[in-house]
Amino acid sequence: MKVSQKSKLELSDIEIPDLFILNHMGSLEGNDVKLYLYLIFASKRDLEIDNQILMKRLSMSEQDLELSLDRLQGEGLILKNTHGFSIVDIKELEINKSYIPKMQNKQNKEQTEQEKKRIAAAYAINESFFQGIMSIGWYSDIGTMFENYMFSEEVMIALFHYCQEKKALSKKYVHAVAESWYKAGVRTFEQLEEYFENYDKIQKIKQKIVKNLKLNRNLTTYEEQYVDTWIKDFGYDISIIEEALKKTVNSYNPTINYVNGILTNWHKKGYKTVEDVQNEQKRVANVSKDKQVPKTKYQNYGQRTYDDLESFYDNV
Numbered sequence: 001m002k003v004s005q006k007s008k009l010e011l012s013d014i015e016i017p018d019l020f021i022l023n024h025m026g027s028l029e030g031n032d033v034k035l036y037l038y039l040i041f042a043s044k045r046d047l048e049i050d051n052q053i054l055m056k057r058l059s060m061s062e063q064d065l066e067l068s069l070d071r072l073q074g075e076g077l078i079l080k081n082t083h084g085f086s087i088v089d090i091k092e093l094e095i096n097k098s099y100i101p102k103m104q105n106k107q108n109k110e111q112t113e114q115e116k117k118r119i120a121a122a123y124a125i126n127e128s129f130f131q132g133i134m135s136i137g138w139y140s141d142i143g144t145m146f147e148n149y150m151f152s153e154e155v156m157i158a159l160f161h162y163c164q165e166k167k168a169l170s171k172k173y174v175h176a177v178a179e180s181w182y183k184a185g186v187r188t189f190e191q192l193e194e195y196f197e198n199y200d201k202i203q204k205i206k207q208k209i210v211k212n213l214k215l216n217r218n219l220t221t222y223e224e225q226y227v228d229t230w231i232k233d234f235g236y237d238i239s240i241i242e243e244a245l246k247k248t249v250n251s252y253n254p255t256i257n258y259v260n261g262i263l264t265n266w267h268k269k270g271y272k273t274v275e276d277v278q279n280e281q282k283r284v285a286n287v288s289k290d291k292q293v294p295k296t297k298y299q300n301y302g303q304r305t306y307d308d309l310e311s312f313y314d315n316v
Helices: 020-028 030-044 052-059 062-074 090-098 109-128 138-147 152-163 169-182 187-214 221-233 238-246 257-269 274-290 311-315
Strands: 078-081 083-087
Touching: 020 090, 030 052, 030 062, 030 083, 062 078, 109 138, 109 152, 109 169, 138 152, 138 169, 152 169, 152 187, 152 257, 187 221, 187 238, 221 257, 257 311
Parallel strands: none
Antiparallel strands: 078 083
């Protein structure tokens, strides 16, 4: 039986699940633990071993080896197969027991398929973002988010990808982002793409506002709510917001409150585009022109000015 080894220098580590220490180690003998650790080591490196190698490596008699193999099988830690033994993924067993809901009265096929997809998504998240060592608590949280936010599997995976990109893969941050996506109406991946597209537009508008008002800082949460109102509630795009910003050019120390007053007034008047605003301004200008009062003959006379009032009064 051959043994293949990738490197002459063995400086890597093997990972032992916490579940083994918590649920199994106490009921095993010393030889059992020693054998289990070596089997994990061998499986990680795809080593081909037989009983003789195990007895030599672990300084165990044939009888002790057989007893330890039996006890590990009894604990559900290894499984005997046609090629020898395979290591049982005890984390997966725990996940299936804790996360997968107990089906009562055989739910319909569609629900079962959905559950399979969600479990597959959780496994993908574990492998992609936690290097295969995601805690059991995360599986429970993922299940809760699926139920509460009704995300598709693609959105759930994208959630963890987004948080990893932000270097904030903590439960608090992940749940906060999930909550904001849910409130924005995100359920499917298509809706998520639309959300990001709108988010980019809003960010550009905010940057434009900061630049035009010469704030030298980011908008506050209170000020960002104004921008959200203009875009989401009023339906305004960057063009009409820029038109309002132009009104601040001659204002001393203009504020976002000033801009909000302009846009709110336009919204109340039913203006939806820059053209609406400009047409109304032209109309008002024409009305004002028509209402100009003609000068009387007295008003046509030039107004006398007196540069030296003292000399004027001296001559009275």
